[in-house]
Amino acid sequence: MTKQAAKAVSATAWNFLGNATRALAQFTIGILLARLLAPQDFGLAAIAWLVIGICNLFADFGITASIIQKKELSAEDISYAFTFQTVGGLVLMLVV
Numbered sequence: 001m002t003k004q005a006a007k008a009v010s011a012t013a014w015n016f017l018g019n020a021t022r023a024l025a026q027f028t029i030g031i032l033l034a035r036l037l038a039p040q041d042f043g044l045a046a047i048a049w050l051v052i053g054i055c056n057l058f059a060d061f062g063i064t065a066s067i068i069q070k071k072e073l074s075a076e077d078i079s080y081a082f083t084f085q086t087v088g089g090l091v092l093m094l095v096v
Contacts, residue, residue, distance in 0.1 A: 033045060051096060055092050055096060058088075058092060059085070059088065059089055059092060060085070061084065061085065061088055063081045063084060063085055066081075067081055
């Protein structure tokens, strides 16, 4: 296995571990809240989770991945990414 392939396998494993940990935490929190909240309150929380999850899908706009892929970043690139994500987050907030 080449060094690059080993890095890819390692990154995939860490990504999987992070996603599995996040899913387990969300599941545990969901169970705890289901036990503590009334059904109507839990339904409201579930709707809020859904809206937040959908917004998180659009919040990044792929900017993070593009910054990671670029070999050399200028101050202009970082400024553009920060501005775009800030404005995008504000627009999502206003829409919601």
